[in-house]
Amino acid sequence: xxxxNTWLATTRLEALxxxxxxxxxxxxxxxxTLPDDPGNLGYMPNAELKELIFHESHRFLNYAIAFFLLxxxxxxxSKAFHIMKATEHHHTWINIVFLMFxxxxxxxxxxxxxxxxxxxxWTMFGANMFILGSLLYLNLxxxxxxxHLLREGAGTEGIExxxxxxxxxxxxxxLSVLISFYSPAFSGLAYFLIPxxxxxxxxxHKS
Amino acid sequence: xxxxNTWLATTRLEALxxxxxxxxxxxxxxxxTLPDDPGNLGYMPNAELKELIFHESHRFLNYAIAFFLLxxxxxxxSKAFHIMKATEHHHTWINIVFLMFxxxxxxxxxxxxxxxxxxxxWTMFGANMFILGSLLYLNLxxxxxxxHLLREGAGTEGIExxxxxxxxxxxxxxLSVLISFYSPAFSGLAYFLIPxxxxxxxxxHKS
Amino acid sequence: xxxxNTWLATTRLEALxxxxxxxxxxxxxxxxTLPDDPGNLGYMPNAELKELIFHESHRFLNYAIAFFLLxxxxxxxSKAFHIMKATEHHHTWINIVFLMFxxxxxxxxxxxxxxxxxxxxWTMFGANMFILGSLLYLNLxxxxxxxHLLREGAGTEGIExxxxxxxxxxxxxxLSVLISFYSPAFSGLAYFLIPxxxxxxxxxHKS
Amino acid sequence: xxxxNTWLATTRLEALxxxxxxxxxxxxxxxxTLPDDPGNLGYMPNAELKELIFHESHRFLNYAIAFFLLxxxxxxxSKAFHIMKATEHHHTWINIVFLMFxxxxxxxxxxxxxxxxxxxxWTMFGANMFILGSLLYLNLxxxxxxxHLLREGAGTEGIExxxxxxxxxxxxxxLSVLISFYSPAFSGLAYFLIPxxxxxxxxxHKS
Numbered sequence: 111x112x113x114x115n116t117w118l119a120t121t122r123l124e125a126l127x128x129x130x131x132x133x134x135x136x137x138x139x140x141x142x143t144l145p146d147d148p149g150n151l152g153y154m155p156n157a158e159l160k161e162l163i164f165h166e167s168h169r170f171l172n173y174a175i176a177f178f179l180l181x182x183x184x185x186x187x188s189k190a191f192h193i194m195k196a197t198e199h200h201h202t203w204i205n206i207v208f209l210m211f212x213x214x215x216x217x218x219x220x221x222x223x224x225x226x227x228x229x230x231x232w233t234m235f236g237a238n239m240f241i242l243g244s245l246l247y248l249n250l251x252x253x254x255x256x257x258h259l260l261r262e263g264a265g266t267e268g269i270e271x272x273x274x275x276x277x278x279x280x281x282x283x284x285l286s287v288l289i290s291f292y293s294p295a296f297s298g299l300a301y302f303l304i305p306x307x308x309x310x311x312x313x314x315h316k317s
Numbered sequence: 318x319x320x321x322n323t324w325l326a327t328t329r330l331e332a333l334x335x336x337x338x339x340x341x342x343x344x345x346x347x348x349x350t351l352p353d354d355p356g357n358l359g360y361m362p363n364a365e366l367k368e369l370i371f372h373e374s375h376r377f378l379n380y381a382i383a384f385f386l387l388x389x390x391x392x393x394x395s396k397a398f399h400i401m402k403a404t405e406h407h408h409t410w411i412n413i414v415f416l417m418f419x420x421x422x423x424x425x426x427x428x429x430x431x432x433x434x435x436x437x438x439w440t441m442f443g444a445n446m447f448i449l450g451s452l453l454y455l456n457l458x459x460x461x462x463x464x465h466l467l468r469e470g471a472g473t474e475g476i477e478x479x480x481x482x483x484x485x486x487x488x489x490x491x492l493s494v495l496i497s498f499y500s501p502a503f504s505g506l507a508y509f510l511i512p513x514x515x516x517x518x519x520x521x522h523k524s
Numbered sequence: 525x526x527x528x529n530t531w532l533a534t535t536r537l538e539a540l541x542x543x544x545x546x547x548x549x550x551x552x553x554x555x556x557t558l559p560d561d562p563g564n565l566g567y568m569p570n571a572e573l574k575e576l577i578f579h580e581s582h583r584f585l586n587y588a589i590a591f592f593l594l595x596x597x598x599x600x601x602s603k604a605f606h607i608m609k610a611t612e613h614h615h616t617w618i619n620i621v622f623l624m625f626x627x628x629x630x631x632x633x634x635x636x637x638x639x640x641x642x643x644x645x646w647t648m649f650g651a652n653m654f655i656l657g658s659l660l661y662l663n664l665x666x667x668x669x670x671x672h673l674l675r676e677g678a679g680t681e682g683i684e685x686x687x688x689x690x691x692x693x694x695x696x697x698x699l700s701v702l703i704s705f706y707s708p709a710f711s712g713l714a715y716f717l718i719p720x721x722x723x724x725x726x727x728x729h730k731s
Numbered sequence: 732x733x734x735x736n737t738w739l740a741t742t743r744l745e746a747l748x749x750x751x752x753x754x755x756x757x758x759x760x761x762x763x764t765l766p767d768d769p770g771n772l773g774y775m776p777n778a779e780l781k782e783l784i785f786h787e788s789h790r791f792l793n794y795a796i797a798f799f800l801l802x803x804x805x806x807x808x809s810k811a812f813h814i815m816k817a818t819e820h821h822h823t824w825i826n827i828v829f830l831m832f833x834x835x836x837x838x839x840x841x842x843x844x845x846x847x848x849x850x851x852x853w854t855m856f857g858a859n860m861f862i863l864g865s866l867l868y869l870n871l872x873x874x875x876x877x878x879h880l881l882r883e884g885a886g887t888e889g890i891e892x893x894x895x896x897x898x899x900x901x902x903x904x905x906l907s908v909l910i911s912f913y914s915p916a917f918s919g920l921a922y923f924l925i926p927x928x929x930x931x932x933x934x935x936h937k938s
Contacts, residue, residue, distance in 0.1 A: 122331065122335060122395050123395075124743065124746075125331075125332070125335040125339075125746070126335050126338060126339050126391065128339075128743060128746040128747050128750055129335055129336055129338075129339025129340065129750055130339045130342060130343055131747060131750075132339075132746075132747050132750025132751045132753075132754060133339055133340050133343040133547075133750065133754055134343055134346075135751060135830070135834055136751055136754040136755050136758060136834045136837075137343060137346070137754075138834065139755075139758070139834050139835055139837050139838050142835070142838045144842075144845075154846055154849065155849075156849045156850055156851050159846050159849045159851045159852065160851050163851065163855070173835070174831065177831045177834070178827075178831075181827045181830075181831075184747065185823065185827075188743045188744075191743075202392065206384075206385075206388045206392075209342070209388075210342075210380075210381065210384045210385075210388075213342055213343045213345065213346050213384070214346055214349070214380070216343075216346050217346050217349045221351075224351075225361055225366050228361065228362075228363045228366045229363055230363050230366045230367050230370065231366065234370070329538065329542060329602050330602075332538075332539070332542040332546075333542050333545060333546050333598065336542055336543055336545075336546025336547065337546045337549060337550055339546075340546060340547050340550040340551075340754075341550055341553075344550060344553070409599065413591075413592070413595045413599075416549070416595075417587075417588065417591045417592075417595075420549055420550045420552065420553050420591070421553055421556070421587070423550075423553050424553050424556045428558075431558075432568055432573050435568065435569075435570045435573045436570055437570050437573045437574050437577065438573065441577070536745065536749060536809050537809075539745075539746070539749040539753075540749050540752060540753050540805065543749055543750055543752075543753025543754070544753045544756060544757055546753075547753055547754050547757040548757055548760075551757060551760070616806065620798075620799075620802045620806075623756070623802075624756075624794075624795065624798045624799075624802075627756055627757045627759065627760050627798070628760055628763070628794070630757075630760050631760050631763045635765075638765075639775055639780050642775065642776075642777045642780045643777055644777050644780045644781050644784065645780065648784070
């Protein structure tokens with residue numbers, strides 16, 4: 111029974127997805143921490159607090175990088191589901207594994223905040239992003255191969271562009287890991303390549 | 318007044334359910350923790366960090382197990398509500414007790430992460446899963462007995478399969494608790510039986 | 525312009541409400557904590573862990589009480605919005621103040637978990653519930669006085685019952701505070717009166 | 732292709748927005764903390780606990796201020812999207828940057844809770860609110876310039892009032908930062924000017 115196969119309305123999967131994305135994006139804020147009041151005096155002079163915040167400023171940068179990466183994945187996912195009308199068993203599980211790696215981003219972001227000089231930390235962060243990109247690619251590939259999941263009249267052009275855009279994420283997260291072996295401090299900056307590359311014509315939707 | 322009895326639109330109960338599942342699944346990430354920087358030096362050599370992460374690797378496994386168990390309950394719940402059109406007082410309360418045990422999963426997952434060598438920890442985790450399975454079984458049983466809650470034309474086959482699939486969860490969580498008395502380290506692995514058993518024909522929806 | 529007055533679709537207020545309730549209910553789990561590993565050995569014998577969990581068992585009870593109180597408020601709120609079709613400026617703000625006291629429940633629950641022998645803690649928890657009950661009463665009262673916010677054909681019987689049910693919450697939370705001055709350990713148990721009293725005929729919807 | 736330009740249904744952006752607002756508003760509760768049990772006795776006399784809570788009472792005030800500021804931004808955002816029917820690439824990104832600064836509010840609120848005597852803390856809180864106000868202004872300005880994003884028949888009066896109301900937030904957060912250089916303790920109180928000023932006729936929707 112075809113109906114049995116596609117039983118899970120996309121609405122509820124989209125609700126769970128939006129919830130997990132929204133929560134993971136908000137939990138990232140927990141990666142911005144200041145060390146405990148060093149003098150343990152219960153107060154702190156202005157200059158010292160400024161120093162403290164400045165010293166942890168890389169955490170704000172990591173927060174922004176992780177937030178934008180998650181936002182990009184969310185947008186790509188939204189766009190993919192915009193042309194889909196249904197989901198089925200395998201496709202739902204691809205999504206759930208994807209969400210498992212979304213929910214772990216606050217951990218890997220805190221890791222690079224705490225140990226940003228270690229290539230191990232940036233390798234884990236990069237691996238997280240690589241896996242997210244791969245699973246979204248798989249999601250799109252699966253949808254492209256199962257046209258009965260797509261809305262009537264939805265072309266595959268959107269799917270193909272989405273897949274290409276995901277390959278950029280795979281390339282950049284690999285590059286970031288490679289950089290981390292030489293100079294971990296610049297590892298995070300690699301991710302700024304993503305918005306730049308995606309502006310190039312081959313990655314743009316034709317209008 | 319029948320309408321009074323079924324006043325609570327399933328939409329809002331589904332929204333609360335999706336929200337609590339999404340947050341509980343994301344909060345699981347808090348069970349992945351690294352011990353505080355032992356040397357208290359503010360940095361850590363790569364090799365030491367790798368060691369630290371490796372030493373806590375069981376937490377990633379527990380995270381994955383708990384995430385998939387919650388995802389399975391969510392899918393089973395989605396499927397059940399797909400054939401329901403309304404909820405009523407008792408049925409809503411069965412759901413709320415169910416959600417109370419969903420929201421406690423991040424605690425029991427952290428417990429097996431911290432004290433994974435103790436059968437007490439795995440017994441509490443297993444009890445949590447056993448109760449979740451029982452309450453979802455009760456939910457399905459109640460819906461099957463109150464056909465006015467079901468959509469027109471919805472057969473009870475979906476309900477019966479769902480109930481059978483829940484029994485597998487009850488059996489496996491019992492098994493996991495039993496294993497914990499002999500060798501707690503293998504207790505979590507028992508849960509991998511669930512996806513294997515559910516692939517067998519008696520637990521599959523006929524197509 | 526009447527339309528301007530009722531600009532805020534209830535859908536988005538309901539989405540925010542469901543989100544805050546779901547999150548507050550899930551955050552309650554953070555009030556279940558075990559003291560740090562006392563021997564600092566990284567492991568703990570089974571008997572000691574059992575002891576530890578048993579010693580903190582009041583936290584599970586408090587979790588359940590707070591979860592059910594929030595669930596009751598959510599159900600009452602759902603029921604109220606079920607007969608409303610629109611919201612307006614003042615009514616939205618009553619809701620937002622209500623949500624502010626919903627979001628603080630994880631704090632007051634942790635407080636009675638940490639300091640359950642102090643009447644101060646139970647007074648704050650009781651005050652939180654009293655304020656929630658009062659604001660929901662105000663919400664219902666306001667809706668009853670502004671019939672243009674209600675759906676066509678929605679009687680005020682549901683509103684009147686809802687108000688009466690809220691008065692029970694006010695009475696019981698007052699009682700719980702009074703008990704806390706004599707014996708804080710029994711303060712939480714008072715809340716079990718709520719479901720019992722609400723079973724009495726005057727608080728039941730006529731069918 | 733115009734459809735490609737406006738591909739992202741506002742529904743999912745609204746769902747993500749409601750989610751992030753709901754979680755950020757609820758996470759504010761984590762900024763209400765009591766210092767650890769000083770005597771480390773596991774209990775505390777009533778008088779001492781009262782003292783402790785009283786000593787941290789500024790945290791409740793900060794919680795309320797931050798909650799109402801977020802609620803105001805949410806209401807303004809809801810109102811703006813009420814007259815919009817679609818979003819497009821640039822507009823979605825304005826929203827996502829806005830959400831990034833929504834999700835960071837629990838951090839800046841905890842900062843003024845911990846270091847409320849430092850102008851540095853209040854400057855960061857004020858900057859957060861100033862940026863939120865600016866991005867919402869930009870959001871409204873963009874929508875006003877792209878009438879194809881608006882619902883048919885939606886006038887721009889709502890947009891213009893919304894922009895004016897946001898300017899009040901910019902002015903008041905600037906004032907709060909200025910006050911913090913002279914007397915940080917009064918810095919938070921400045922935000923109470925917002926509801927007062929918004930009651931004045933130029934900031935009211937004509938009816």
